[in-house]
Amino acid sequence: HKPLLIAFDGPAASGKGTLAAVIARDHGLPMLDTGLIYRAVGFLRAQKGLTLHDVDALAELALTLDLSVLDNPALRGREAGEWASQVAAIPEVRAALKQFQVDFAHQPSGAVLDGRDIGTVIAPHAPVKIFVTAAPEVRARRRWLQLVKDDPALTFEAVLDDIRLRDERDSSRASAPLEMAEDAVLLDTTDLGIEAAIELARNIVKDRR
Numbered sequence: 133h134k135p136l137l138i139a140f141d142g143p144a145a146s147g148k149g150t151l152a153a154v155i156a157r158d159h160g161l162p163m164l165d166t167g168l169i170y171r172a173v174g175f176l177r178a179q180k181g182l183t184l185h186d187v188d189a190l191a192e193l194a195l196t197l198d199l200s201v202l203d204n205p206a207l208r209g210r211e212a213g214e215w216a217s218q219v220a221a222i223p224e225v226r227a228a229l230k231q232f233q234v235d236f237a238h239q240p241s242g243a244v245l246d247g248r249d250i251g252t253v254i255a256p257h258a259p260v261k262i263f264v265t266a267a268p269e270v271r272a273r274r275r276w277l278q279l280v281k282d283d284p285a286l287t288f289e290a291v292l293d294d295i296r297l298r299d300e301r302d303s304s305r306a307s308a309p310l311e312m313a314e315d316a317v318l319l320d321t322t323d324l325g326i327e328a329a330i331e332l333a334r335n336i337v338k339d340r341r
């Protein structure tokens with residue numbers, strides 16, 4: 133078997149991470165959630181009190197990122213997503229994080245990566261690219277159902293606002309904006325349950341590999 137490289141991209145709460153994890157398990161491939169790396173840089177930025185204008189310090193932070201921070205549960209929260217998308221718009225931060233992701237993608241075993249620019253920038257030669265999306269209201273409802281367990285006061289509207297803001301920022305930035313690669317397959321999960329989405333993703337992988 134040749135190494136199998138699979139790229140999942142899409143907006144926040146589209147389900148790409150869940151699908152990437154299932155596909156990685158199916159094929160016994162290592163998986164990298166690249167959003168978590170941006171979350172870590174955004175989180176450390178806030179913790180260290182750096183501003184978004186401290187570009188050199190932010191690039192250094194990204195370049196020397198200690199991967200053990202990726203286990204921090206705080207990275208999964210709402211605030212960390214917002215902080216991530218702020219630092220992710222800085223080209224020097226993206227450049228500093230690129231090599232690690234490219235190396236991960238080119239392991240002899242192959243790999244599964246999920247993010248915003250995997251099919252376009254990190255692994256443009258990936259034979260399998262899946263762009264996972266869903267209507268903003270549907271993504272917000274899924275995310276709200278997860279978050280409200282730990283934060284009962286959180287409203288659906290607040291989560292929808294977060295999602296819209298992040299979509300707008302991720303799609304409009306100049307550096308590696310969220311966009312579907314020309315050769316990606318679109319998987320719209322708006323009207324799909326998780327099992328149906330998994331089945332479609334498995335079929336795409338089977339057809340493309």
Ligand code: C5P
Nearest residue numbers: 144166167168170216217220247248249
């Ligand atoms: O996927 P997740 O919601 O964890 O990503 C957090 C943020 O990190 C995104 O909103 C986006 O701004 C940024 N990101 C990125 N490129 C990636 C992965 C994430 O710009 N490959």
